[in-house]
Amino acid sequence: xxxxxxxxxxxxxxxxxxxxxxxxxxxxxxxxxxxxxxxxxxxxxxxxxxxxxxxxxxxxxxxxxxxxxxxxxxxxxxxxxxxxxxxxxxxxxxxxxxxxxxxxxxxxxxxxxxxxxxxxxxxxxxxxxxxxxxxxxxxxxxxxxxxxxxxxxxxxxxxxxxxxxxxxxxxxxxxxxxxxxxxxxxxxxxxxxxxxxxxxxxxxxxxxxxxxxxxxxxxxxxxxxxxxxxxxxxxxxxxxxxxxxxxxxxxxxxxxxxxxxxxxxxxxxxxxxxxxxxxxxxxxxxxxxxxxxxxxxxxxxxxxxxxxxxxxxxxxxxxxxxxxxxxxxxxxxxxxxxxxxxxxxxxxxxxxxxxxxxxxxxxxxxxxxxxxxxxxxxxxxxxxxxxxxxxxxxxxxxxxxxxxxxxxxxxxxxxxxxxxxxxxxxxxxxxxxxxxxxxxxxxxxxxxxxxxxxxxxxxxxxxxxxxxxxxxxxxxxxxxxxxxxxxxxxxxxxxxxxxxxxxxxxxxxxxxxxxxxxxxxxxxxxxxxxxxxxxxxxxxxxxxxxxxxxxxxxxxxxxxxxxxxxxxxxxxxxxxxxxxxxxxxxxxxxxxxxxxxxxxxxxxxxxx
Numbered sequence: 001x002x003x004x005x006x007x008x009x010x011x012x013x014x015x016x017x018x019x020x021x022x023x024x025x026x027x028x029x030x031x032x033x034x035x036x037x038x039x040x041x042x043x044x045x046x047x048x049x050x051x052x053x054x055x056x057x058x059x060x061x062x063x064x065x066x067x068x069x070x071x072x073x074x075x076x077x078x079x080x081x082x083x084x085x086x087x088x089x090x091x092x093x094x095x096x097x098x099x100x101x102x103x104x105x106x107x108x109x110x111x112x113x114x115x116x117x118x119x120x121x122x123x124x125x126x127x128x129x130x131x132x133x134x135x136x137x138x139x140x141x142x143x144x145x146x147x148x149x150x151x152x153x154x155x156x157x158x159x160x161x162x163x164x165x166x167x168x169x170x171x172x173x174x175x176x177x178x179x180x181x182x183x184x185x186x187x188x189x190x191x192x193x194x195x196x197x198x199x200x201x202x203x204x205x206x207x208x209x210x211x212x213x214x215x216x217x218x219x220x221x222x223x224x225x226x227x228x229x230x231x232x233x234x235x236x237x238x239x240x241x242x243x244x245x246x247x248x249x250x251x252x253x254x255x256x257x258x259x260x261x262x263x264x265x266x267x268x269x270x271x272x273x274x275x276x277x278x279x280x281x282x283x284x285x286x287x288x289x290x291x292x293x294x295x296x297x298x299x300x301x302x303x304x305x306x307x308x309x310x311x312x313x314x315x316x317x318x319x320x321x322x323x324x325x326x327x328x329x330x331x332x333x334x335x336x337x338x339x340x341x342x343x344x345x346x347x348x349x350x351x352x353x354x355x356x357x358x359x360x361x362x363x364x365x366x367x368x369x370x371x372x373x374x375x376x377x378x379x380x381x382x383x384x385x386x387x388x389x390x391x392x393x394x395x396x397x398x399x400x401x402x403x404x405x406x407x408x409x410x411x412x413x414x415x416x417x418x419x420x421x422x423x424x425x426x427x428x429x430x431x432x433x434x435x436x437x438x439x440x441x442x443x444x445x446x447x448x449x450x451x452x453x454x455x456x457x458x459x460x461x462x463x464x465x466x467x468x469x470x471x472x473x474x475x476x477x478x479x480x481x482x483x484x485x486x487x488x489x490x491x492x493x494x495x496x497x498x499x500x501x502x503x504x505x506x507x508x509x510x511x512x513x514x515x516x517x518x519x520x521x522x523x524x525x526x527x528x529x530x531x532x533x534x535x536x537x538x539x540x541x542x543x544x545x546x547x548x549x550x551x552x553x554x555x556x557x558x559x560x561x562x563x564x565x566x567x568x569x570x571x572x573x574x575x576x577x578x579x580x581x582x583x584x585x586x587x588x589x590x591x592x593x594x595x596x597x598x599x600x601x602x603x604x605x606x607x608x
Contacts, residue, residue, distance in 0.1 A: 515545035522546030
């Protein structure tokens with residue numbers, strides 16, 4: 001059975017290199033397994049650990065800020081402040097009322113305050129709320145059995161009493177009747193900003209611990225934990241640790257850097273609303289070994305790929321693909337420019353030989369018709385015979401379609417083709433499609449001049465039409481350094497246009513083709529706007545480019561007979577179509593700076 005050229009090409013340029021790569025990959029894996037090299041790139045994990053820490057920092061800080069604001073609101077509660085006067089933490093009113101009345105009122109206020117603290121503790125999920133005098137004695141508490149206790153020896157209360165500027169203090173609590181939790185202390189100040197009492201709150205840590213859990217973790221050993229300023233572990237996702245643990249952190253306390261210590265990659269962040277820190281960690285062995293393997297495999301692949309590219313570019317590609325395709329592409333461009341005598345050479349095989357035969361058939365047919373076209377031009381008439389072009393089109397389009405199909409089939413071989421050959425193929429495809437488009441333009445022109453060209457009127461959305469032209473133009477630009485700018489006026493988002501949608505799209509595509517073709521690098525702009533002329537609403541479609549532009553003398557011949565330069569069938573057809581839709585086309589251009597083509601047709605087109 002005969003083996004196709006594309007199969008041979010795929011075997012020589014793809015299958016063999018892939019087999020070699022697989023062998024090198026296998027050898028690299030075996031070498032890595034036995035040698036176990038360690039390549040530790042610490043900052044590689046910075047982005048992931050930093051993102052994880054920042055995400056957890058936001059939720060943990062929000063938790064601390066919520067409870068800090070809650071206890072500060074309690075300190076400003078007017079009922080609490082009024083009850084403190086009766087309970088004796090603030091100066092009492094003058095006079096000597098009856099002791100029984102004072103005792104009874106004090107008990108009632110004590111019960112009322114205790115109930116109020118219970119309600120506040122329940123609403124904030126606090127384990128305990130208490131009011132302390134400034135010397136550390138419990139005045140009232142949500143846990144009634146604590147009333148009267150002296151807590152003045154507790155470190156956080158000592159810190160509050162010694163503070164030169166009273167403010168909220170946050171600490172960790174893990175002992176006593178109230179159990180473990182996070183402690184919040186804030187002062188109650190009088191009108192002179194003097195501390196008269198202290199609000200003491202113990203908040204359950206279960207909710208805070210749940211915030212440290214990682215969903216959809218990337219590494220099995222990664223975790224986020226809460227530590228104090230000295231590195232002591234305070235809280236994990238499972239709650240309070242069973243024993244005292246401490247991270248051996250560097251003393252520089254630097255942040256925003258992933259570092260390695262004691263076989264841990266770690267990232268530390270300070271909290272904004274609590275005197276604690278978050279530390280995100282992942283064990284070194286888990287992350288280092290796969291990355292080392294990746295480096296080895298990548299180095300092997302890169303080296304072999306470089307070698308294959310050198311061999312392919314130096315020998316295989318030029319002999320099998322580049323030279324024959326270059327000749328075909330050159331001949332296609334020459335034919336599009338009018339030269340039908342280009343030398344195609346003889347070194348063709350497989351599908352490329354079939355493409356050559358199809359291209360030669362096109363050339364022969366074009367030569368056969370050239371004399372007839374010259375006769376029409378010499379006769380002095382400017383009219384093109386649509387019947388004549390109807391007979392030409394099938395004879396030329398069939399071989400052109402064969403060229404396009406063959407070139408696209410070869411281009412579809414994927415990685416089997418080097419980039420230079422792929423570019424040549426796409427140039428060949430573009431030239432063949434250009435010839436086919438030229439035939440369509442000539443046929444439409446002949447029908448317009450003969451009066452057999454039909455236009456219709458329908459309702460459509462101009463912005464949706466512009467989106468279709470935008471997609472076409474972006475595909476046309478491809479990898480070229482051209483920026484495409486597209487804008488549709490807001491008026492046409494909901495306002496319909498009544499005209500021939502197909503012909504209007506055809507005009508825009510022809511103008512976009514011209515703009516891209518004349519611009520090597522720069523900008524192509526397509527705009528749709530509204531205009532009012534002589535009381536009639538028009539839709540204006542502008543296509544601007546920063547390409548080569550036209551000389552002033554050339555502008556006068558731009559829309560003349562296609563046989564004159566720089567006129568082209570595409571531009572002439574655009575002008576005739578715009579006139580057929582009841583409008584016209586204008587052009588402004590400056591050599592070396594670009595051109596602006598503006599098509600204006602009535603929103604309710606007058607079809608002739």
